[in-house]
Amino acid sequence: MITKIKEAKTTKQGMLDNVMRQFNNAADIIHLNPSIRKILEITNNELVVHFPVKMDNGDVEVFTGYRVQHNNALGPYKGGLRYHPTVDIDAARALAMWMTWKTSLAGLPYGGAKGGIQLDPSRYSNSELERITRRFTYALGDNIGPELDIPAPDVNTTPQTMAWILDTYMSTKSPSERSKNMHVVTGKPIGAGGSEGRDRATGYGVYLNIKFWATHKKVSLKDKKFIVQGFGNVGYWAAYFLEKEGAILVAVQDQFGSITNENGISVEHLFEYTKSNNGSILGFKESTPIENNTFFSLDCDICIPAALGNQITKENAPLIKAYLIAEGANGPTDIEAEEILLKKGIDIIPDILCNSGGVIGSYFEWLQNRNGEIWQLNEVMEKLEKKLEESFKRVIETSKSKNVDMRTAAFIIAIERLELAYIQRGIFP
Structure with missing residues (x-):
């Protein structure tokens, strides 16, 4: 039925309220056509x-x-x-x-x-x-x-x-x-009929956006400490590539609990452990368990929320010590929390940019199926990096030209593309 x-x-207040407020904020700034606004909302x-x-x-x-x-x-x-x-x-x-x-x-x-x-x-x-x-x-x-x-x-x-x-x-x-x-x-x-690289595309994209951000800020990722909420597909691959870059994983949180080791947690060792522990990170010998409500307050440079929405709130945002939030999940930061983080000078790579590697990888798979092609892993990864770098640069440029944060800049770019499509095509009838 x-x-x-x-x-x-x-x-209802929640993720829907957040996305509507994000949309309306960007729409106000660009003076979005009122008729198109009615359609998109x-x-x-x-x-x-x-x-x-x-x-x-x-x-x-x-x-x-x-x-x-x-x-x-x-x-x-x-x-x-x-x-x-x-x-x-x-x-x-x-x-x-x-x-x-x-x-x-x-x-x-x-x-x-x-x-x-x-x-x-x-x-x-x-x-x-x-x-x-x-x-x-x-x-x-x-x-x-x-x-x-x-x-x-x-x-x-x-x-x-x-x-x-x-x-x-x-x-x-x-x-x-x-x-x-x-x-x-x-x-x-x-x-x-799946594509090589689709399994890691989202997490790899999170890593790439952090790498682009570091290049933009002229800082090295080597020895930077990071924490990951969610150690599924996205969290694991993001951590995997960051570790290859020389960054240090110091804490992980999943649905079962939270663990930490200020000297570093081996991404691969933890991943292998979870496979034999019903997916749980708890009990990993190279770590110490901690209370869930202390996770976001840990000392680190980079925080990657890669679990569910509304995890960073006005209650825990003031405790965050990281200077970069890379949103691997969809909607992990609510509106009030974001205001607090931005006032503290913490950068946020927004979800619609940060975790877009997944849908880009999906597009590549869709194209291959549609055209009867099979691409090699290195080809997929190269195309993915090029596509993400283009998006990142556009967001940075728009952020500067409009004097707005990265999320608002990303929304502006997305909404303007849709507005142009409606203006050029017209509205039926």
């Missing part, structure tokens, strides 16, 4: 699906899934699917909007979408997750497609999840059409 929700307004389509799935024990559970399509003026909707208890319509709206700004800023031929299922995947077996995923895909039906809306992995979803979606979607098509639908999702396993 699909419920189409037309009303996109909400009084609401979503195009919102889907809520309720679907039953039989569990391993024979019981039936009914799940709620979401897919919000914010805007497609620049191309097909693009955005991840996450499996998490916090998934709801407001979170999906906010994340879909951020995807629109992210793809526009990166210069990609995409719009923005987001969604997922409200569940805790740790409570389900692999076979149950497969059935849940396939049933969700079937419920979405023709609301996704390789030239319409292209999902990708997000929190608690993996290349395997994308492979299940691909197979289910293709099974609904005629044999002659199946080969034309490989790019309905990105972030797939290599053997199922």
